[in-house]
Amino acid sequence: MKIHGQQYRSIWLADDGRSVQIIDQTRLPHDFSIMTLRDAQSAARAIREMWVRGAPLIGATAAYGMALGVYNDPSDQAIAGYQELLLMARPTAVNLRWALERVVGRIMPLPKEQRAAAAYAEAAVICDEDVAINSAIGNHGLELIKGIRRNKSGKEPVRILTHCNAGWLATVDWGTALAPIYKAHDAGIHVQVWVDETRPRNQGATLTAWELGAHGVPFDLVVDNAGGHLMQHGAVDLCLVGTDRTTKRGDVCNKIGTYLKALAAQDNHVPFYVALPSPTIDWQIDDGLQEIPIEERGPEEVTHIQGKASDGQLLKVQISPDNTTARNPAFDVTPATLVTGLITERGICEASEDGLVALFPEHTHPAV
């Protein structure tokens, strides 16, 4: 998407044709800083330190991380090491695993001297596929927004609440949950976005606010606590969020707090849609609440917060008393029963195994 009129993706091959460049998303929205990755270690660090985040971009970064590693050492042993290193950088992200398996599967049958070029090529295909997938998600979601527009009287905007950042910064381009919003805005539909701050890492207040603003989409920032009240008062026409991992029956594992918004949406009859590229579907598991391990991150994300001081410096301040203990589960699971529909690259379906299998029949289980 555009940043002050210039087209960007969130990851790209550098001019040297070998290094890979990303935006350090931990410095957004205050600094726009491009980082160059030169080996698998720096790619793993970019994932671990969340310079890149969002399931699809993590996958793309891991794929390029493997290519960077293989360029240095294409041996079987080295490849196994890169795979382990990159996988451990964010254990929850299912399409990190998927992207790595895809690149490794592509290059392992090849002679060592062909592996690096093939890995770069495969990473590039993964990126281009992600862009195509997200654009398709955007087109399907656009129809949903057009439907809401038709049913709304007057000149009020279509008001969409989103949580965390499932925008183009979380993918290679377009985003997942924000793709329909960009498509609607570009089509001249008046949308107005409620951006959840998304504590503790504030991806909404920083990244979603930044990318919507840079593209010119109207939005208002709200604290995570406000969404229920807005829905009670009819100020939300649609909730639209992303997902890190979706079970085959349609349970959704997304940023902590998503479940609370889904409860409020149900209580107030607000449609609650989840946008997802099919690689984030984990066809191996049914019950998200029982089967998905939830990453617990460090307490300092809760007790401290980063921002820009009045002199322009980026710094962290401590919110809570000295020596406060904090707990920091990073995701929660929204049961399929609270999800109105899933927006995939193949269309919109009910959040159920029947719904998903109808769109992805290749995952039909054989009769037992």
Place this chain on the structure above:
Amino acid sequence: MKIHGQQYRSIWLADDGRSVQIIDQTRLPHDFSIMTLRDAQSAARAIREMWVRGAPLIGATAAYGMALGVYNDPSDQAIAGYQELLLMARPTAVNLRWALERVVGRIMPLPKEQRAAAAYAEAAVICDEDVAINSAIGNHGLELIKGIRRNKSGKEPVRILTHCNAGWLATVDWGTALAPIYKAHDAGIHVQVWVDETRPRNQGATLTAWELGAHGVPFDLVVDNAGGHLMQHGAVDLCLVGTDRTTKRGDVCNKIGTYLKALAAQDNHVPFYVALPSPTIDWQIDDGLQEIPIEERGPEEVTHIQGKASDGQLLKVQISPDNTTARNPAFDVTPATLVTGLITERGICEASEDGLVALFPEHTHPAV
């Protein structure tokens, strides 16, 4: 309650017998700073700037603010002016109005030269009554916690989630929602408190964490997004919150985000109790969602956050991009249907008009 072993209330008459002292709660938990109020204007400012907050403490501060004003000018006209000034400092707080009407009702029949002394006396009575009320709330809530303790196997603590600060800092002493927790802790019951951060003003991360820590009650800080996940996983035995305003049918207007926790409690069969002194009941209104105007505060509370920098300085940092627009509703309404029970100074009742009137029969409506 105690601060590092020393007994405090949240408001008290200074040694000069005329000025009133409070703790500047906007500087907690990083600085413990006592402020002296010398006139009605500074009392109004203390309320408006949230040096004091919490419905009962706001009422007590307004009562003393009236006394400070009347000491300077006991004329009818001046009293009307103080009343307007103090009332406008926090228009949502129902027992601010109640406390002012009580002091004014007490002093207006008196000759001017007796009004100041009577106003101070009435403010002191309001404070002592608040302490007695909260202690009674604590005793009733203690029985509830004892019941949970009896039904829990093993040595696991009783885990209680609270939102915002309904502790002794929000009242004159004991607190409302935290009173049962202090009573249980002091009675040797192992309680462990989940403290919601409570964006945007972080009263949980700052005030609740500080006062629980100072008294020695074990707690863990969590972001507001985490409570639903904790309840899904059986990590919460009881939700216990305060209220700024309760309708006669039991709808509860409390800090923004309370409604989301009540939805999660219902979805996971976690008891959700609201502690309230009866002055916060508004017997004039039924439907909280339709009838309670919600204060909207400034956007900078959302876009900026205060904390302690690594050099110990208190400062504000900006979280979101420059020129971000934000919306900041300060309260939400939790419908009575989501409330398991109301803990009042007279006992625990169902959140309904029948439940409340059974405890407060003086508010029974005559048959029409």
